[in-house]
Amino acid sequence: MGEQGPEGKGGEPLDVKKVHYLVRLMKQYDLSDLEVTDGPYRVHLQRRGAEAAAAPAFAPAYPPAAYAPPPSAPAAAAPRPEPAAEAHSGPKTIVIESPMVGTYYSSGSPDSPPFVSIGTAVQPSTTLCIIEAMKVFTDIPAGVSGTISEILVKSGQPVEFGQPMFRVIPA
Template sequence: MDFKQIQELIKIINKSNIGELSIEEKDFKITIKQKEDAVQTVVAAPAPVYAQAPVAMSAAQPASSAPAASAATTPAAPKADNLITIKSPMIGTFYRKSSPDKPSFVEVGDEVAPGKTVCIIEAMKLFNEIESEVSGKVVKVLVDDASPVEYDQPLFLVEPA
C-alpha cells in the first residue's frame, strides 16, 4: 500500500461514520482511527474569545463608548457557528508556500474551491499538497508556516460559500 492510498483511506474515513479501520497485508499493518471530537468543538473555541473581547474592552474603558461599539460589531463573532475547518490529513511540517520565494497558496480573504491547493505538508521527505474539500472564503490561518502539525489538527477556518 503506497502513501497516496493511505491518504485516500484517511479522507474516506473522515467523511464516513467509520470509527476505526485496520488493514493487514504480509508484513504491513495500518490502523486508522477517527477522533471523537466534532468540528463544532474546534470552531466554537474561537467564538467565546471574540464574544468576550468587547465585554473586556467596554469594562476596561467605561468612559468611552466608541471603542466598545466598534468592537461589538466585529463580524467574526456571529459567523463563528458556520465556519468549516480544514484539518491536516497527516503528521508532518506545514508550509503555506511551495518555496520560500513563492507566494502563499491562500491568504485570509481568498476564495477556495474543492481541489484548490491550500498548503503543503512535508512527511518523511515527501511534500504532499493539501487540497480544499469545501468552497468558501478563508477566514483564518490557524498554523504558522514551517510548524509541525498533528493528524486531524485544524489548519484553516473557511466561511462556506
C-alpha cells in the first residue's frame, strides 16, 4: 500500500465511490484512458483492450504512494428500455430515464418534502429529483407535460444512465 496508506494530506480518506463512478463512465463511453486530478490526488485509469479494465491506481500529487482498491463488481447489465405502456393496461405513459449515473434523491434535503409524488402535474421545467455524482447535485427536469403515474426508484438509490425513474401520463 505504500508509506502513506490510503489517506491524503490531513488524513482525509480516498473516496472509492468516485473511482467506481469513473470506471463506469469509462465503460459507458468506451474510453481507454482517463486522468483526473482531485485535490492532492491524481487518478489515472487505463483499460486493457476493449473489454477488460485495469485496476485503478491512485497516486497523490505529492510524494509517490499507490493505493488500489479491490476490483469493482461487474457492472449490472444495462437496463432494458421498456416500451412506455408495457405491462400497463391503463393509459399510455412516457418513461423518464436517468440522464446520468449517480445517486437519486427525491427532495432537496432530508427534511424537505419530495419534489413530486404520484398524481403530481408536471411541466417540462418541473424539477423531478436531484441526482448526485461526485458531490455535484444536478436538478433533473421532467422534459414533458403530464401527471406522474409511477415513481420507479427510491431516494438514496444509485441509478444508471438510461434507467427508468418515472412514468408520466402525457397531458
